Amino acid sequence: MFLTNIRRVVKTGFINFWRNGYVSLASMLVMVITLSVIGAIIFTNVMLIASLDQIKDKVDINVYFVTSAQEPDILSIKQSLETLPEVKEIVYTSQDDVLAAFKIRHQNDQYTLQALDELQGNPLGATLNIKAKEPSQYGSIVDFLNSKTLSSRDGLPIVDKINYNQNKAAIDSLTRIIDSGKRIGLFLTIILIAISIVITFNTIRLAIYASREEISIMQLVGASSKYVRGPFVIVGIMYGLISAIITMALFYPATYYLGRATQDFFGGVNVYGYYLHNFLHIFAILLGAGVVIGSVSSYLAVRRYLKV
Amino acid sequence: MIYFDKVSKVYTDNSVALENISFTIEPDEFVSIVGHSGAGKTTLLKMLLAEEKPSDGTVFFQSIDIHKLRRNEINHFRRKIGAVFQDFKLLPNKTAYENVAFAMEVAGKSDEEIESDVPHVLELVDLGRKMWSFPHQLSGGEKQRVAIARAIVNHPDIIIADEPTGNLDPINTYEIVQILKKINDMGTTVILTTHNKGVIDSVGKRVITLENGKVFRDDVAGRYIL
Numbered sequence: 276m277f278l279t280n281i282r283r284v285v286k287t288g289f290i291n292f293w294r295n296g297y298v299s300l301a302s303m304l305v306m307v308i309t310l311s312v313i314g315a316i317i318f319t320n321v322m323l324i325a326s327l328d329q330i331k332d333k334v335d336i337n338v339y340f341v342t343s344a345q346e347p348d349i350l351s352i353k354q355s356l357e358t359l360p361e362v363k364e365i366v367y368t369s370q371d372d373v374l375a376a377f378k379i380r381h382q383n384d385q386y387t388l389q390a391l392d393e394l395q396g397n398p399l400g401a402t403l404n405i406k407a408k409e410p411s412q413y414g415s416i417v418d419f420l421n422s423k424t425l426s427s428r429d430g431l432p433i434v435d436k437i438n439y440n441q442n443k444a445a446i447d448s449l450t451r452i453i454d455s456g457k458r459i460g461l462f463l464t465i466i467l468i469a470i471s472i473v474i475t476f477n478t479i480r481l482a483i484y485a486s487r488e489e490i491s492i493m494q495l496v497g498a499s500s501k502y503v504r505g506p507f508v509i510v511g512i513m514y515g516l517i518s519a520i521i522t523m524a525l526f527y528p529a530t531y532y533l534g535r536a537t538q539d540f541f542g543g544v545n546v547y548g549y550y551l552h553n554f555l556h557i558f559a560i561l562l563g564a565g566v567v568i569g570s571v572s573s574y575l576a577v578r579r580y581l582k583v
Numbered sequence: 584m585i586y587f588d589k590v591s592k593v594y595t596d597n598s599v600a601l602e603n604i605s606f607t608i609e610p611d612e613f614v615s616i617v618g619h620s621g622a623g624k625t626t627l628l629k630m631l632l633a634e635e636k637p638s639d640g641t642v643f644f645q646s647i648d649i650h651k652l653r654r655n656e657i658n659h660f661r662r663k664i665g666a667v668f669q670d671f672k673l674l675p676n677k678t679a680y681e682n683v684a685f686a687m688e689v690a691g692k693s694d695e696e697i698e699s700d701v702p703h704v705l706e707l708v709d710l711g712r713k714m715w716s717f718p719h720q721l722s723g724g725e726k727q728r729v730a731i732a733r734a735i736v737n738h739p740d741i742i743i744a745d746e747p748t749g750n751l752d753p754i755n756t757y758e759i760v761q762i763l764k765k766i767n768d769m770g771t772t773v774i775l776t777t778h779n780k781g782v783i784d785s786v787g788k789r790v791i792t793l794e795n796g797k798v799f800r801d802d803v804a805g806r807y808i809l
Contacts, residue, residue: 276691283688294676295676492672494658494661495632495634495661495666495672496661496662496666496686497659497660497662497686498658498685499655499658500654500658502688582634583654583657583658
């Protein structure tokens with residue numbers, strides 16, 4: 276009997292979906308808009324995070340060593356830095372490499388090069404370029420460095436300067452911007468999703484309001500509340516299912532059109548590529564959202580008109 | 584079979600619909616309940632269907648107190664009653680066949696039973712040809728016959744007909760009354776409310792007359808007297 280009832284409920288759901296064609300169409304249009312908002316938020320978040328990551332990646336600090344610093348000392352500092360969990364990457368540039376890079380940078384500036392030749396030996400110290408995983412972690416890395424700036428051999432300081440101290444303000448404000456950027460994004464996401472869910476819920480409620488008479492008739496004939504509610508929930512699930520498919524189909528031309536522009540603007544992330552690459556993932560999210568919104572809305576909307 | 588025991592109904596705005604009503608309906612009876620609009624006929628029937636609760640008193644159906652039934656018991660209880668209404672109360676998105684079949688589905692009948700009984704019942708009310716029509720494609724009399732087919736398909740113990748002829752022309756009215764009489768002859772209790780004198784006189788069975796929420800007369804072979 277249970278299986279028979281399930282079969283009948285599903286069948287009735289399909290028939291009602293078909294016979295109330297215009298209502299179904301209108302409800303699905305609204306649902307498509309909701310799912311598009313959710314989809315657009317997914318894409319926007321991906322691009323926002325990608326561009327924030329890129330900005331983050333541009334932040335680094337350089338440690339300049341005095342010219343008398345010995346390479347083993349520098350390398351041992353590098354090694355102990357690498358054990359820190361905050362550190363993402365360290366690049367060591369030796370004195371000779373620094374000089375070579377300096378010469379290339381000033382190859383059109385004869386005076387500077389001549390002045391360099393006047394000097395005996397290499398006036399430039401070696402450097403360490405450090406990248407942290409998060410911009411907020413530079414402070415602690417610098418603190419760690421400050422405790423290790425003495426040479427192991429003769430006890431003289433080997434670190435000339437750390438450019439973090441000059442860039443501190445810039446790094447701090449960038450950290451704040453990235454943080455608030457993420458927070459605003461999350462806030463907008465929640466607001467937009469909430470609004471679109473409420474709109475969909477109301478649309479489905481209106482559609483079921485039109486059926487309130489039917490619901491009371493079914494109960495008068497002796498239908499249990501589950502049996503009355505079932506087909507409405509099935510219809511809600513179908514709204515979600517079909518709307519998710521339509522939304523995915525609409526994203527194809529939309530992301531294709533926007534793909535190049537986003538790649539140029541956000542640096543590297545192409546929404547079209549993201550769409551193709553994560554097709555199943557995005558589809559699963561939209562499908563899940565659509566089915567849950569559709570079925571829960573129907574379930575709650577019918578409850579209002581169930582008297583027994 | 585049905586026993587109204589000192590039943591009163593006062594609505595929240597203090598209007599009294601029924602006042603201290605008591606009467607008994609035996610199995611296989613055909614009872615007509617008459618009265619002016621607002622005399623309390625519909626309230627009486629709504630209590631039988633557990634749509635309304637009495638403010639005072641009890642309504643018994645085969646020694647069950649109807650208003651002590653729990654929610655899921657009300658569904659089962661209603662399947663024992665066939666109801667016909669003035670406004671037909673058909674499901675607009677279902678064909679005549681599906682409307683009748685719905686009552687059987689709800690009662691948990693098998694597909695085989697549904698496929699054999701529904702056409703048979705629709706044939707009985709002379710709607711065999713309009714089985715696949717939707718309610719909006721049917722005339723008033725035809726709709727009411729679908730409603731009657733739906734009411735009798737589960738072989739209920741009682742048929743409740745709340746002004747079933749209220750929206751029908753004289754010929755259709757006559758036909759509907761004949762069908763109800765036939766149902767009664769086959770052994771089903773029928774409770775009919777109406778304010779149509781011709782209907783009462785042509786039935787010629789027990790008549791309960793309500794006035795201002797009270798039983799005014801109760802005649803074994805009554806006529807319409809107001």
